[in-house]
Amino acid sequence: MTRLVIDPVTRIEGHLRIEAEVDSGLVKKAWASGTMFRGLELILKGRDPRDAWYFVQRICSVCTAVHAIASVRAVENALGITIPENAQLIRNLIEAMQYIHDHVMHFYHLHALDWVDVTSALNADPKKTSQLQESISDWPRSNPRYFQDVKDRLETFVDSGQLGIFANGYWGHPAYKLPPEADLLAVAHYINALDWQKSVSRFIAILGGRHPCPNFLVGGMATAINPDSDQALNASRLILMKELLQEAQDFVEKVYFPDVLAIASFYPEWTKLGEGLGNFLACGDFQLDGPKVDDSRRVGSSTTRRDPVDKAGNMFFPSGVIWNRKIEEVKKFNQEQITEYVSRSWYTYSDGSTDAKHPFDGETNPKYTGPKPPYDFLTVDEKYSWIKSPRYDGKPVEVGPLARVLVAYGMGQKQITDLVDKSIRQLGVGKEALFSTLGRTLARAIETVALMDEIWGWYNKFVVNIGAGDYTTANTEKWEPSTWPAEAQGVGFVDAPRGALGHWIKIKNGKIDHYQMVVPTTWNASPPDPSGQIGAYEASLVGTPVVDADKPIEVLRTIHSFDPCIACAVHVHDAGKKKIKSAGIMP
Amino acid sequence: MKKIAVVGLGNILMGDDGIGVRVVEQLEREKCLSRSVTLIQGETAGITILPYIEDAEAVIFVDAVIFDGEYGEVKIFKDDEIQTDRGPPLSVHELGLKDVVSLIELYFHHKPDIALIGIKPKSIAEGLEISPEVEKSIPIAARTIMNEIEIFADMTGIVR
Structure with missing residues (x-):
């Protein structure tokens, strides 16, 4: 029995530690720990609810827009504010482009290097790489001279002795199976993705005023529309947006999606590994005019008045819950079923209870009881993480692209169903292959293609509204706190790129009295609850083969397939040493 | 046109960690920089700021x-x-900053001059306030940056 420790897990956002017991080359048991305190909810108490979005979007450098949208939705829900259609369209456009940005960048910059050996790309024949490119799509950058140039740049980079972003990779590991030409192709696309993301960032900046951290507004959006002004969203900017959308779509359809399928075809065993819980939750997102799916296909308790997002099937990504792989039985999502335990996390509840609390009653009282760093192993039989344990109806669930795709598939959402069927046919696998490490990676690519297609409808509707003289982007009826009740509470959901995200707010006398967030990675990376049910990360690692315990690339493949995002605080390096202290446990 | 980018990094929710952002705010207020200087609030954006400085x-x-x-x-x-390898770390936003510096080599067709104006933080914990000792350094850091811009402009003949 070997105990392996990966700390920090690299190529993720934030600080995650994985410990695993390996016996006869297989993971028997695993523990995921967030070793960084996230207590930013505490900053919000006493502040103006209309400012909350500004602070929460700075919690995480990657998910800026989605935190802000969840926050304004929570306030709007509490105060009973409906937003104009243009505001809904602008939010859809910004959020969709954030998805597309995040998913593509996650694949190339964080996840692909689990499958692509960068140093092997140096052995590639640029001519064969060119042929490979031409065989998978009609992407124009396919000239052999272009791949020679990429190879030369990579060579210079590697020869400089500083691998930089590629440092600490397990290069040369026998688990890498791509031919060198595919490796070179992926490295070229890694660089292209960096260049490409400019167009996505510009698109968001046009609508949100800036990027990163675009501007939001309770009651709508702050985007100024005036076809005759240079300072506002005008005709020429609308045309630019169209060009940027086209650039985004070309890369998604001609590079990202074909790459995911091509790389996956070399790793068939990973459609059988890394499944996890088999329980999935999607809170749904992207409001539409009319129904997208047949809501009668969903079974279970009806939703409640406090549940703002679940408007039947009127969401491009429908909400729902799947238990035990039963895609054909999608249950209705009801936010009242969400609770959080802290029994294995470094928090206490003020009433001393070990019961779970709904986020409206949730608390963030940090109390570190773990070993004093530096330590060899966490005390995994006690509390061992800064991540709480959210449960739905008392049970652990996985959130994220796979959950959304499975719920949409179960509900018969057409775009998703077509893409899933096409992809699994091309890979020569069955639907059960989705319950795997590669299933997660494939689901992320599938929803990106679907969204990229759908976004045109929102763009066109927005242009039509402006053409008809509708420049309204905000409802300011309830802007003044004097129009608010003395006390109100609300919830805002976003099914963010990494999964279901909820913000719960209580407002008292015009100020924030209570604020709780349940973020996607908290669902997936949670420690066990009091009845011993483990979270998605820990479940997905059981049974993973580990060929070399010093280079556990197999563990990284599965963890990265979830796209962990724990960047909710800062990590402080102790100068001169390589140990990392979390901000929360500094003396 | 030759350009200089000044990028403020840090998380303003984490006390002194946000000092870089505060310094760039100070420069924005002073409005005394030439048009060839772009001020960028990178905050915690990491490698996504790369296209803005290309x-x-x-x-x-x-x-x-x-x-x-x-x-x-x-x-x-x-x-x-x-440093772009994992030597003793410099910045608390190190991964982001190092990634940027390391990618600059791979991504840019030229290699820009890079400087990091570091300010030693006292307290990095949840909160919007900057420690008094650290806040005092905002004008000093702003002057240091303007000085660096002058040195660079003299070397390359940028019209100020």
């Missing part, structure tokens, strides 16, 4: 940096002092 001949980052010295001390780090 046409810069020089990039000056401002960030909280842990080094031997007094709280609030301002120190300039140049080229090789900003």
Whole structure:
């Protein structure tokens, strides 16, 4: 029995530690720990609810827009504010482009290097790489001279002795199976993705005023529309947006999606590994005019008045819950079923209870009881993480692209169903292959293609509204706190790129009295609850083969397939040493 | 046109960690920089700021940096002092900053001059306030940056 420790897990956002017991080359048991305190909810108490979005979007450098949208939705829900259609369209456009940005960048910059050996790309024949490119799509950058140039740049980079972003990779590991030409192709696309993301960032900046951290507004959006002004969203900017959308779509359809399928075809065993819980939750997102799916296909308790997002099937990504792989039985999502335990996390509840609390009653009282760093192993039989344990109806669930795709598939959402069927046919696998490490990676690519297609409808509707003289982007009826009740509470959901995200707010006398967030990675990376049910990360690692315990690339493949995002605080390096202290446990 | 980018890094929700952003705000208020200088609030954006600095001949980052010295001390780090391997770390936003510097080599067709204006933080914890010792360094850091811009402009003949 070997105990392996990966700390920090690299190529993720934030600080995650994985410990695993390996016996006869297989993971028997695993523990995921967030070793960084996230207590930013505490900053919000006493502040103006209309400012909350500004602070929460700075919690995480990657998910800026989605935190802000969840926050304004929570306030709007509490105060009973409906937003104009243009505001809904602008939010859809910004959020969709954030998805597309995040998913593509996650694949190339964080996840692909689990499958692509960068140093092997140096052995590639640029001519064969060119042929490979031409065989998978009609992407124009396919000239052999272009791949020679990429190879030369990579060579210079590697020869400089500083691998930089590629440092600490397990290069040369026998688990890498791509031919060198595919490796070179992926490295070229890694660089292209960096260049490409400019167009996505510009698109968001046009609508949100800036990027990163675009501007939001309770009651709508702050985007100024005036076809005759240079300072506002005008005709020429609308045309630019169209060009940027086209650039985004070309890369998604001609590079990202074909790459995911091509790389996956070399790793068939990973459609059988890394499944996890088999329980999935999607809170749904992207409001539409009319129904997208047949809501009668969903079974279970009806939703409640406090549940703002679940408007039947009127969401491009429908909400729902799947238990035990039963895609054909999608249950209705009801936010009242969400609770959080802290029994294995470094928090206490003020009433001393070990019961779970709904986020409206949730608390963030940090109390570190773990070993004093530096330590060899966490005390995994006690509390061992800064991540709480959210449960739905008392049970652990996985959130994220796979959950959304499975719920949409179960509900018969057409775009998703077509893409899933096409992809699994091309890979020569069955639907059960989705319950795997590669299933997660494939689901992320599938929803990106679907969204990229759908976004045109929102763009066109927005242009039509402006053409008809509708420049309204905000409802300011309830802007003044004097129009608010003395006390109100609300919830805002976003099914963010990494999964279901909820913000719960209580407002008292015009100020924030209570604020709780349940973020996607908290669902997936949670420690066990009091009845011993483990979270998605820990479940997905059981049974993973580990060929070399010093280079556990197999563990990284599965963890990265979830796209962990724990960047909710800062990590402080102790100068001169390589140990990392979390901000929360500094003396 | 030759350009200089000044990039403020840090999380303003984490006390002194946001000092780089505050320094760039100060420069924005002073409005005394030439049009060839672009001020960028990078905050915690990491590698996604790369396209915003791609046409810069020089990039000056401002960030909280842990080094031997007094709280609030301002120190300039140049080229090789900003390491791109995993040596002793410099900045608390190190992964982001190092990724940026390392990608600059791979991504840019030219290699811009890089400087990091480091300010030693005292307290990095939830909160919007900057420690008094560190806050005092905002005008010093702003002057240091303007000085760096002048040196660079003299070297390359940028019209100020």
